Amino acid sequence: xxxxxxxxxGIAMCALGACVARSPAHRDALVRHAxxxxxxxxxxYRLLARRYGLPIAHWPDSSLADSLARAGxxxxxxxxxxxxxxxxxxxxxRHGLDRVIExxxxxxxxxxxxxxxxxxxxxxxxxLVMALEWFAQDIPVDSSRLPVLYVRPDxxxxxxxxxxxxxVASLEDCPRHAMxxxxxxxxxxxFRDLASGKPRRLGFNEVCT
Numbered sequence: 001x002x003x004x005x006x007x008x009x010g011i012a013m014c015a016l017g018a019c020v021a022r023s024p025a026h027r028d029a030l031v032r033h034a035x036x037x038x039x040x041x042x043x044x045y046r047l048l049a050r051r052y053g054l055p056i057a058h059w060p061d062s063s064l065a066d067s068l069a070r071a072g073x074x075x076x077x078x079x080x081x082x083x084x085x086x087x088x089x090x091x092x093x094r095h096g097l098d099r100v101i102e103x104x105x106x107x108x109x110x111x112x113x114x115x116x117x118x119x120x121x122x123x124x125x126x127x128l129v130m131a132l133e134w135f136a137q138d139i140p141v142d143s144s145r146l147p148v149l150y151v152r153p154d155x156x157x158x159x160x161x162x163x164x165x166x167x168v169a170s171l172e173d174c175p176r177h178a179m180x181x182x183x184x185x186x187x188x189x190x191f192r193d194l195a196s197g198k199p200r201r202l203g204f205n206e207v208c209t
Contacts, residue, residue, distance in 0.1 A: 042147040045132065046159045053084040054132070054149070054157055057116040058095035077208035080116050088113040089155025100128060100204040103178040103188075112153050119207050122167030124194040127152050129163050164194045169202075178203045 033041070048054070060081045083092055091097055091113065100120060102110040112128050114120070122129040127150040150158040174180075174188035178201075185205040193200050 042159065042161045045147050049086075049157065049159050053086040054159070055082045056085050056088065056097075056157075057081070057118065058083050058092060058097060059116045061094045061096070064094050077117060085157075087155040087157055088115075088151065098205055099180075100202055101178060103175065103201050103203060105175070107177060110153055112151055113155055114151055114204070115149075117205075117208055119204055120191070120202060121148065122163055122169075122194045123191050123200045123202065124150075124164060127158070129160075129167070129194065132159070167191050167194055172201070174203055180205075 033044070037044075045054075057080045060079055064079075064081070081095060083095065085092065088097055096116070097113040098116055098118065100112045100114050101108050102123075110126065114128065114130060118130055120128045120130055130149040130151055132147060132149050147159050147161060148163050150160050152158075169189040169191045172188050172190055174186065178188055180186035180203065183205055185208060186203060187206050188201065188203045191200045191202055192198070
């Protein structure tokens, strides 16, 4: 309870304007909490999402990126800026997000805005399954017990109890209509829908490390 009170107090300060300075500390605290209490993480983060939004990585615009870089907030592909948001559309002013598309043999059939420098873990219906950004890959617990983030085409966000299975994705050549010529990191994969098992073809930027 003490840990959760600390989260709530810190996030309330974020709402009062201390977001940028305190976000890294919040992420570290949330990771430690997830490591120690994976069974309660779903309940706790649903509460946080409902009351305060979720910490989502964004790409800042060029002028803001220069300021962040001078402050030492440099990521592997340039500065990333964590904002507490309730949905991804509309995108916050002076910021951008990544993009995931679903395509068939002839056209793009659906697309999503997604957290910066992240990639989908799977897809179920119209929802992309994404990792909650504060959960590092080296958490020493069964990842199926950790909550995940569902992102829908309208930008809505949902904390889910966990992915309903593990999606195996196979790399394929991007068809012409699914290419992104402005990106050197764009790739195309065939996922299996975690609910129906049907193939789903997705294009997105690989994570920059």
